[in-house]
Structures are given as C-alpha cells and as structure tokens.
Amino acid sequence: MPELPPGVDVLWGRREPAKRGPRPNLSVEQIVDAAIDIASTEGLGPLSMNRVAEKLGKSAMSLYRYVRSKDELLQLMTDVSALKAAPPEPDESLGWRPNLERWAYALVGLYRSHNWVLHVPLGPTPPIGPGQLTWLDRALACLRRTQLPAEVQIGVVMLLLTFIRGQVRMTQEINLEAVDLGSGQPTYGEMVRMVVDKERLPDLARLVDDGVFDGPDTGITEQEFDLEVQFGFMMIFDGIERLIAAHEEEQ
Template identity: 80%
Template sequence: MPELPPGVDVLWGRREPAKRGPRPNLSIEQIVDAAIEIASAEGLGPLSMNRVAEKLGKSAMSLYRYVRTKDELLQVMTDVCAVKNAPPEPDDDAGWRPNLERWAYELVGLYRRFPWVLHVPLGPTPPVGPGQLTWLDRGLGCFRRTNVPSELRLGVVMLLLIFIRGQVRMAQEVNQGAAGAALGYPAYGEMLRLVVDKDQLPDLARLVDEGMFDDPEEGMSEQELDMEVRFGLTMIFDGIERLVAGYEEEQ
C-alpha cells in the first residue's frame, strides 16, 4: 500500500512519532497555533521555526520532531485554518445557488480573516488536506440535486476558488500600493498618466482620463472589496444558472 507523501501524513495525523530521543513535550497543535498567531499578527515575513520556538519557549530543534520544514508547517497551518472555518453542509432544500453563494462568501471571509493564507506556496501535491477536501466536498455538494455532470461541478467549484483567491489577493496588493504612496511614490492613476500614450493605448487612456484608477490613498476598503467580489460572483453565478438550467431541460 503506498504511503502518504511527506507533509500530507502530518495533515492527516498519520506520521509515526519518533521512537528515539527525549519524551515529547509539545504537540503539532501547539506548534501550528503559535505559528498561526505569528502569521496573523505579523504576516509570513517574520515567521520561522526559530520564531515559533521562541514563542513556545522551546528550542527550534524540538519543533523538527513534529514538522520537517517551514514549508511543511505552512501547509499544515493553511489546512488547520480551513478545518476550523469550514462552511456548513449544503441545505438540500435551499437550492444550488443559495448554497453555493454561501460557500463562496464563506471562502471570502476565510481569506480576509487570514490574509497570509493567499501567500502560502502551493504544496507538492494537489489539495489533499482534510480542511481543503472538506471545502471541496461542500462546494460540490451544492449541486447534489442538479443534473450537472461531475466534471462540470468540479470545474465550477475551481472557477469560484480561483476567482475569489485572485480578487481578495488583488485587494491586498492594492492596499500595499497605497502604503507605497505614503512613502512618497505617485499614486497608481498618476503613474499611468505619466506613461500611457493616447495614440498607443487609446482605450486604456480613456479610462485613465476618467479617473478609473484614481484610488483613494487609504487603498481598497472592505466595502469596496465587497462590491467588487459581489459584482464578479453575480456574473459567474448567472452563467452557472444557465448551465444548470440547460441540464435540467435535457431531462
């Protein structure tokens, strides 16, 4: 029987404890909780095995008994956040759209509560942690009472996941750009006016002249992010509705 790859065994609690050395005085849960606290307060930059060990009052070497690398720790942290913030089971009586909309906005909330999750590199395998698979399963479950084929159900859920990740991360980067303005850099709209030529880029130049890129110095507010996400999701859901209706008509 094949073994789970390194890191995946930790996600599922299937790593065999070390049989040599001193008796364990830590747990993977303590390590992950401490790491999440650091990342949530300070971002991923200051996060290191040494920093986590310092927070726990332990040596860095003692952590390697539970996680092999920082990358492995990041994967476990991400999945623990997914587990603890998993969406509810779909309500079969509510219909696919209300269920999927709830799933999508729960995902937006997860990324906003833990913005560092969006900066964790993808692991060596496709999503396989219990938290990630729970989210995937509950997204797929929204189509339980439809005739949409399996491959399209998966495609829709992945489309939503990619859109939401991109939208929330873009808002983060816009806000980081606003922080740059505080250092004396020109605002984005001002920079575009310096480089966009009306003859070479006429359609973009029109939007620049209309002030479409003149974001406020404080960046994108939560209300503005909500509006952007809601607009995009409405467009996507309207398209999904036509897809679902087409398969219902075939029956």
C-alpha cells in the same frame, strides 16, 4: 502501497511517532497553533522554526521531532486554519445557488481573517488535507441536485476558488502597496495619464479621459471590496445558472 507525502501524513494522523529520543513534551497541534498565531499577528515574514520554538519556550531542534521542515509547517497551518473555519453545511430547503453563495462568501471570510494563507506556496500537489477537502466537499454538496456532470462540478468550484483567491490577494497587495508608498508619490491615475497615448492605446485612453483611474491611491476600501466581490459573484453565478439550465434541457 504508496505513502502519503510528508505533511499530508500528519494531517491525516498517519505518521508513525518517533520511537527514539526524549519523551514527547509537545504536540503538533501546539506547534501549529503557535505558528498560526505568529502569522496572524506578524505575517509570514518573521515565521521560522526558531521563532515558533521561542514562542513555545522550546529549542528549535525539539520541534523537528514533530514537524520536519518549515514547508511542512506551512502546509499544516494552511489546512488547520481551513478545518477550524468550517464551511457552512448546505441547507436542503434552499437551491444550489443560495447554498453555493453562502459557501463562497464564507471562503472570502476565511481568506480575509487569515490573510497570510494566500501567501503560502501551493506546493507540488493539489490540496489534500482534511480541512481543504472538507471545503471542497461542501461546495460539491451544493451542486448535488443539479444535472451537471462531475467534471463540470469540479470546474465550477475551481472557478470560484480562483476568483476568490485572486480578488482577496489582489486587495491585500494593493492596500499594502498604498501604505508603503505614503504621500508625495504620484497616484496611479496621474501615472496612467503620463504614459497612455491615444494613438497607441485608444480604448484605454478613453477610460483615462472619463476619469476612471482618477482619485487618491489610498487602497481598496471595505465597501469597494464588497462591491467588487458582489459583481464578480453575480457574473459567475449567472453563468453557472445558464449552464445548469442548458444541461437540464438536454436531459
């Protein structure tokens, strides 16, 4: 019988406890909670098994009895954070769109409140922990009463997930870069004006002349982020709506 990959077995409570060694005086939950606290306050950079052990007042070696590696710890942290920020349950009195919109905005909130999550490598296998699968299940529940085939439903959810992850991470990185650059550096608009040639890049030059890229490089404000997310969701959900209508007409 195949075995679950390391880390996944812990998430689903299927790892056999060690039979030898000192009596357990920690738990996986304590280790993961301490690691999440470090990542939330300091970022992923300072996170290490040693740093987590220091926070817990334990030796680093004692942690390996519960968590085998930093990669496994990151996997646990990501799924636990998703599990604690439970997705909204679909409201049966509403249609698929309001329910899926609630789900999508809730996921935006999860990634923004745990901004370290998007910097954790995805790993060799798709997400399979209980937290992330719960989010997937609730999104599919929003589409339950549509006529979309199962593979299209998965495609819809993956489209939303890709957009949300990309939008939130891009905003994080742009704002971080804006802080690092500080004052005295040319703005993006100024640099674009220096390099864009009307003969070589005519359509981009038209936007430059219209002042689309002008303004200080102070990052993306909350209002700008909200507008960008709203615009993206409007485009995506309008497309899903047309897709659902087309499938209903075929029935």
